Amino acid sequence: MPADVDEFLEHALDGGPVICVLHGGRRYYALVPGGMPRTWHDAAEEWRAIEVDCLGRDALLGVPPVTRVDHDPATWASYWSVPMASAGKLCAPLSMARLIATGVHRLGEEAEPTSMREVK
Structure with a gap:
């Protein structure tokens, strides 16, 4: 559910x-x-x-209006999953790297056969 993902990301980042x-x-x-x-x-x-993907300086990313904080695919193409608190507050790189590493680890666990998971 999108609201659950939004809440998770807000906490994780x-x-x-x-x-x-x-x-x-x-x-x-x-x-x-x-x-x-x-x-x-x-x-x-x-x-x-x-x-x-990590977008660099030459990449373009459409930014929704700051007031668009609800997901509604019938009305718009993007929204703020976690709204920007202030212009200077961005995601901490270490938090982002930890989130990605955790996701990679979890995906790896899902790919293992059940018998391998039970051995650990």
């Missing part, structure tokens, strides 16, 4: 802003600071294999 694009399947974009260390870019290359 400490209220950092997230945009959800509804058309073509749900895609979530967490806004992080522009100046990221080189190690982040290296990790981003690995994440592409699991369909995590």
Whole structure:
């Protein structure tokens, strides 16, 4: 349910802003600071294999009006899954990396046969 995902992201990213694009399947974009260390870019290359894209300085992302905070695919294409609290408050890169790593780990667990999970 979209509201559950929105609540989860707000908690996991400490209220950092997230945009959800509804058309073509749900895609979530967490806004992080522009100046990221080189190690982040290296990790981003690995994440592409699991369909995590990191948009760079030359990318364009449509930003919904700040008042659009409800999901309604019949009315609009995107909304603020986690609204921006202030212009300077963005998602912490470490929180974002932890969220992605947790997702990768959970996906790996789901792919394991049940008998392998019971051995651990």
